[in-house]
Amino acid sequence: MLEVVDLECARGDRQLFSGLCFTLEPGELLHLHGHNGSGKTTLMRTLCGLIRPSAGEIRWGGESITEVEDDFCRDLVYVGHKNGIKDDLNGVENLRIACVLDGVPISEAAAWEALERIGLRGHEDLPARVLSQGQKRRVSLARLLAHKARLWILDEPFTALDKAAVEFLQSVVREHVANGGMVILTTHQEVSLTRGQVKQLQLGWKGEGDV
Amino acid sequence: MLEVVDLECARGDRQLFSGLCFTLEPGELLHLHGHNGSGKTTLMRTLCGLIRPSAGEIRWGGESITEVEDDFCRDLVYVGHKNGIKDDLNGVENLRIACVLDGVPISEAAAWEALERIGLRGHEDLPARVLSQGQKRRVSLARLLAHKARLWILDEPFTALDKAAVEFLQSVVREHVANGGMVILTTHQEVSLTRGQVKQLQLGWKGEGDV
Amino acid sequence: MSVAEFFDMGGYALYVWGSFGMTALLMGIEPFLVRGRRQVVIKRVARILRMNTEGKR
Amino acid sequence: MSNRLINWFKFASPATFYPLAEKIWRWSTLIAVVLIAVGLYMSFFVAPTDYKQGEGYRIIFVHVPAAWLSMFIYLVMAFWSVVGLVYNTRLSAMMTSALAPTGAIFTFIALWTGAFWGKPMWGTWWVWDARLTSELILLFLYLGFIALQGAIDDTRRADRAGALLVLVGVVNIPIIHYSVKWWNTLHQGASVSVSSGSSMSSIMLWTMLIMALGFWAYSIAMAMARVRCIILERERDTTWVSELPEVRQ
Amino acid sequence: MFEAFRAILMRDLTLALRRRSDIFTTLFFFVIVVSLFPLGIGPELEILRMIAPGVFWVAALLASMLALERLFSIDFDDGALEQMLLAPQPMFILVLGKVLAHWLITGLPLVVMAPLLGVQYDLSTTALSVLLVTLLMGTPALSLIGAIGAALTLGLRGGGIMVSLLVLPLCIPVLIFGAGAVEASVSGLGEAGHLYMLAAILVLSVLFAPLATSAALRISAE
Amino acid sequence: MFEAFRAILMRDLTLALRRRSDIFTTLFFFVIVVSLFPLGIGPELEILRMIAPGVFWVAALLASMLALERLFSIDFDDGALEQMLLAPQPMFILVLGKVLAHWLITGLPLVVMAPLLGVQYDLSTTALSVLLVTLLMGTPALSLIGAIGAALTLGLRGGGIMVSLLVLPLCIPVLIFGAGAVEASVSGLGEAGHLYMLAAILVLSVLFAPLATSAALRISAE
Ligand code: HEM
Ligand SMILES: Nc1ncnc2c1ncn2[C@@H]1O[C@H](COP(=O)(O)OP(=O)(O)OP(=O)(O)O)[C@@H](O)[C@H]1O
Ligand SMILES: Nc1ncnc2c1ncn2[C@@H]1O[C@H](COP(=O)(O)OP(=O)(O)OP(=O)(O)O)[C@@H](O)[C@H]1O
Ligand SMILES: [Mg+2]
Ligand SMILES: [Mg+2]
Numbered sequence A, B: 001m002l003e004v005v006d007l008e009c010a011r012g013d014r015q016l017f018s019g020l021c022f023t024l025e026p027g028e029l030l031h032l033h034g035h036n037g038s039g040k041t042t043l044m045r046t047l048c049g050l051i052r053p054s055a056g057e058i059r060w061g062g063e064s065i066t067e068v069e070d071d072f073c074r075d076l077v078y079v080g081h082k083n084g085i086k087d088d089l090n091g092v093e094n095l096r097i098a099c100v101l102d103g104v105p106i107s108e109a110a111a112w113e114a115l116e117r118i119g120l121r122g123h124e125d126l127p128a129r130v131l132s133q134g135q136k137r138r139v140s141l142a143r144l145l146a147h148k149a150r151l152w153i154l155d156e157p158f159t160a161l162d163k164a165a166v167e168f169l170q171s172v173v174r175e176h177v178a179n180g181g182m183v184i185l186t187t188h189q190e191v192s193l194t195r196g197q198v199k200q201l202q203l204g205w206k207g208e209g210d211v
Numbered sequence C: 001m002s003v004a005e006f007f008d009m010g011g012y013a014l015y016v017w018g019s020f021g022m023t024a025l026l027m028g029i030e031p032f033l034v035r036g037r038r039q040v041v042i043k044r045v046a047r048i049l050r051m052n053t054e055g056k057r
Numbered sequence D: 001m002s003n004r005l006i007n008w009f010k011f012a013s014p015a016t017f018y019p020l021a022e023k024i025w026r027w028s029t030l031i032a033v034v035l036i037a038v039g040l041y042m043s044f045f046v047a048p049t050d051y052k053q054g055e056g057y058r059i060i061f062v063h064v065p066a067a068w069l070s071m072f073i074y075l076v077m078a079f080w081s082v083v084g085l086v087y088n089t090r091l092s093a094m095m096t097s098a099l100a101p102t103g104a105i106f107t108f109i110a111l112w113t114g115a116f117w118g119k120p121m122w123g124t125w126w127v128w129d130a131r132l133t134s135e136l137i138l139l140f141l142y143l144g145f146i147a148l149q150g151a152i153d154d155t156r157r158a159d160r161a162g163a164l165l166v167l168v169g170v171v172n173i174p175i176i177h178y179s180v181k182w183w184n185t186l187h188q189g190a191s192v193s194v195s196s197g198s199s200m201s202s203i204m205l206w207t208m209l210i211m212a213l214g215f216w217a218y219s220i221a222m223a224m225a226r227v228r229c230i231i232l233e234r235e236r237d238t239t240w241v242s243e244l245p246e247v248r249q
Numbered sequence E, F: 001m002f003e004a005f006r007a008i009l010m011r012d013l014t015l016a017l018r019r020r021s022d023i024f025t026t027l028f029f030f031v032i033v034v035s036l037f038p039l040g041i042g043p044e045l046e047i048l049r050m051i052a053p054g055v056f057w058v059a060a061l062l063a064s065m066l067a068l069e070r071l072f073s074i075d076f077d078d079g080a081l082e083q084m085l086l087a088p089q090p091m092f093i094l095v096l097g098k099v100l101a102h103w104l105i106t107g108l109p110l111v112v113m114a115p116l117l118g119v120q121y122d123l124s125t126t127a128l129s130v131l132l133v134t135l136l137m138g139t140p141a142l143s144l145i146g147a148i149g150a151a152l153t154l155g156l157r158g159g160g161i162m163v164s165l166l167v168l169p170l171c172i173p174v175l176i177f178g179a180g181a182v183e184a185s186v187s188g189l190g191e192a193g194h195l196y197m198l199a200a201i202l203v204l205s206v207l208f209a210p211l212a213t214s215a216a217l218r219i220s221a222e
Helices: A040-048 A069-074 A091-101 A108-117 A133-141 A163-178 B040-048 B069-074 B091-101 B108-117 B133-141 B163-178 C003-011 C013-056 D002-011 D014-046 D055-087 D090-122 D130-151 D155-169 D172-182 D202-234 E002-019 E021-041 E045-068 E070-078 E080-085 E091-121 E125-152 E159-186 E192-221 F002-019 F021-041 F045-068 F070-078 F080-085 F091-121 F125-152 F159-186 F192-221
Strands: A002-011 A014-024 A028-033 A055-060 A076-079 A151-155 A182-186 A197-202 B002-011 B014-024 B028-033 B055-060 B076-079 B151-155 B182-186 B197-202
Touching: A002 A040, A014 A028, A014 A040, A014 A055, A014 A197, A028 A040, A028 A163, A040 A076, A040 A151, A040 A182, A069 A076, A091 A108, A091 A133, A091 E002, A091 E080, A133 A163, A151 A163, A163 A182, B002 B040, B014 B028, B014 B040, B014 B055, B014 B197, B028 B040, B028 B163, B040 B076, B040 B151, B040 B182, B069 B076, B091 B108, B091 B133, B091 F002, B091 F080, B133 B163, B151 B163, B163 B182, C003 C013, C003 D055, C013 D055, C013 D090, C013 D202, D014 D055, D014 D090, D014 D202, D055 D090, D055 D130, D055 D155, D055 D172, D055 D202, D090 D130, D090 D155, D090 D202, D130 D155, D130 D172, D130 E159, D155 E125, D155 E159, D155 E192, E002 E091, E021 E045, E021 E091, E021 F045, E045 E070, E045 E091, E045 E125, E045 E159, E045 F021, E070 E080, E070 E091, E070 E125, E070 E192, E080 E091, E080 E192, E091 E125, E091 E192, E125 E159, E125 E192, E159 E192, F002 F091, F021 F045, F021 F091, F045 F070, F045 F091, F045 F125, F045 F159, F070 F080, F070 F091, F070 F125, F070 F192, F080 F091, F080 F192, F091 F125, F091 F192, F125 F159, F125 F192, F159 F192
Parallel strands: A028 A182, A028 A197, A076 A151, A151 A182, B028 B182, B028 B197, B076 B151, B151 B182
Antiparallel strands: A002 A014, A002 A055, B002 B014, B002 B055
């Protein structure tokens, strides 16, 4: 469904990767590997259409994502390094606005429920400013529960989460894949995601022994 | 050396922990555990003196840290959730300024070397703005190499780091402990820190099954 | 027409020469600025080149 | 058709354009020197004294060409910006940034000479009149473009942001040109127009045209010289640059 | 689509109400600049009446310029901007929502205050109403045009000054027609021409500025 | 200790030079506000000379108020502030370094420009030099006092307006003596008394403001 053809990306005056090709079918998970600075975030943002590749093409359902932009965005959830939540709004407000922007408004009750499921019971109506690091991350991840886009692009989703939350998020990801969703994720932690088809992709071999 | 007596902390209208007592001798490492929002960050910031505890006392070499503040700060390195580096300065500048503030100025050559050791070769003079998440984290952790304070307080130091860097940092921590340093750290990742004396401290038992 | 008359420009000397002068000044300086920039660039490229060849050795 | 396209893309590559630019630069420098010399001679010794304005009108021979070019260069920049945004060619952005300083200089000259002409003619250096204001805005647009490009480190972002700014500002050009028609202003109306011939004496007109052509050739020369610097700067890591004679010695 | 527009609008208004600073700083600034003149000059009504249009418009321009820098930068820093870019709605709708919120927060209070402050300048009721109308049409145009500059300079070194440098030239026409209309009405000439021009600028900027802004945001968010 | 002071000072200056916006926005603002008046009022030198002291001082006050909000907030957001609090140096030294850098960036350019702008107002050389001296003593005091407000309102909702509300009353004495000195010298009365008062304010604020500021920062960083 997602096809990447001959992708090349450069930042500053450095080429991060080139000639990258892969496809991702429904029910598949792509696990990106690579050392710090190897270009994982750059690749993910490129796949979302936030960065224009210096060469190559990304296709969604056979068509270039620049042409079917709106459809592609409707099918996509991207969670990046930044949480994208507003410090002055509380969890429920943050979640509901995120869902409206994603094109699938949810009711207040549904928002409360999603936040409760992701482990924020009792913190739903605190302004995000006072939440702990992991709690903020949970607010931004709650979108994954609230509505189901087909393609999830998750950039180190497990940072700041405690073990129970990592476990829970993994089960959510597994379930999504089992239901025919697609997931691209990267993480430096050991995780067990072996349900459905897992593909691995390694970026930046040469520099791997960097430290 | 570090003694904590009957410490109690409250945030908002909620009490996070109370009656907390422990001591930490040279050559010991304290590993804090706890689910998201259990108060690990709060405890660490309290130990640094950034937050005033609502009750209890923290002693450094037998005296309350509020009395020997300057000495205590000289012996302390705190790395928090925020990297504390300036986006417009490059790695070398960031590191050197951090060291001057810590009271142990280092030469430019030493800064380059520390950054190289922590795996930033070729990125030392890029503005932090363009670095990847893990590279930023490395810049802020380079202080640990550049000078040796006796007490390190590290709040999730491994986030955003790749495996090689986690490995390297663990060896740095082990070595510090072996040389009679003290470390307090928290992380949600599995790490092997068994050299010297490792103490464990669990915060927020009751809520552990939160998710 | 005498030289003095020519330079007087019928009483408009300040205006006419002010205009032509500024024009000549700017259009005269610009080529030199560009040349300076070119020299800087060439020096820089040459330095990078030297660095690269030395690095390979 | 496709053949011609390929041809174009060949010239759109910096490596092939670099030597071509040198040739263009040589020729246009030569043409500029000759035309400006002839134009200057004509403007002081051939063109007759104006019956109304006396000798002061001779400012026209720098004012009008500079004003024309200030607008024309902006239009060319806008053209390259569109090409750059649509076809994503590298050369077009380089052309845009190579043209900007020259455009800014001509805009400044138009303002300066206009002010020096306005003082004797209208009795004031400056009025907030539509044409003068819009020309001043043009100068700010050029400066803004240059500053914006200077502030962005990433060249690709600089190119695209600059192109967008140029396109946003392009509304200003028709405003400059038609301002004398749309508002009643102090400034002269169009005295050279294609349809109705010219209201000026033909010798004056010819002088102005020769000067304008000279300025035009000068702009091309400057743009080519500058684009060569920019190409070198941006392509410094490529092999073809490292094989150039000028960087090897 | 309208849902998303409304959501962004409400979000920004809520945030502004929670923070409040943004509303007050611009308003406060406008009030101070405008009130300073009569205090400084003393009560010669003739002069005051003459300079009033210029003072009001320059103050309005400066005030809206000041508020611009933060229009997108907070969203940029906390990652909300990239989420907006990835929303399956046309970006210019969201931009329009943000700009509208921005105008409601910084522009509208200023428009409302203007007639009150105008009394200090001994402006006639007609002149006051013309002032009100010009501000009502002009300040949204300023916000819309300013948004382009704010988007282009997002995250740049030298952000603040760059915004002014890029945006001021584009805003000068608004200033000229705005002040011109009030002047024309004070001096008894017809103000209709100026008002039409202002309206035209407003319409054009509603149509094109959000498009340019969203293109600029896309470039800056890379 | 001096090392740390110098390091903070140099760091903030470097950052300002890299970003540049901060220098120019305040300066730009000051120049525009000051130049607007002659343009608006016309060239009656009598009036201009009379209002000059007030205009300059109010513009300086507004300009330094505008820049205050960002004095600590960036450090707060990126975590540099907590590192400063944990440095084994007395915090007020670091605060002094930051405020000095802030003044060099926003205050000094303004002081330097003032005499140039003063010429527009037809001020005599004596008056100009008195203006220079008062600004040279007054603007650091404004920065120092303003820092307290900026520290107190760090991370609060409604930061901007709070700063103004807290700081303005404290700054008014500076304004009064500063403008008073220039006025006294324009009208030929002695300006010495006013200058002494300004100097006293400056000394007091150098002594106490950094202490108050660092206490406030400690509270806000919790
Ligand atoms: C600062 C003041 C002035 C500025 C910024 C200015 C600007 C311009 C511009 C931009 C044009 C080109 C218009 C076009 O081709 O569409 C132009 C043309 C011209 N200007 Fe000026 N001008 C100024 C003062 C004057 C004065 C004082 C005079 C004469 C009294 C003058 C006479 C002319 C003439 C004769 C043309 C050619 C008109 C045409 O063919 O369209 N200008 N000026
Ligand atoms: N303007 C620039 N100039 C030079 N290098 C740049 C520039 N922008 C980005 N880079 C480099 O490009 C790389 C981008 O890395 P990216 O953020 O994609 O890494 P990542 O794989 O996500 O790393 P991490 O695991 O640390 O998140 C980094 O090495 C960074 O230093
Ligand atoms: N003003 C406040 N009102 C209510 N609760 C607050 C307030 N400030 C902080 N808290 C709560 O106090 C706790 C602070 O957690 P802290 O940041 O110390 O957690 P942590 O153990 O570091 O978590 P993490 O693993 O996610 O980093 C959170 O549960 C937070 O919601
Ligand atoms: Mg990354
Ligand atoms: Mg924490």
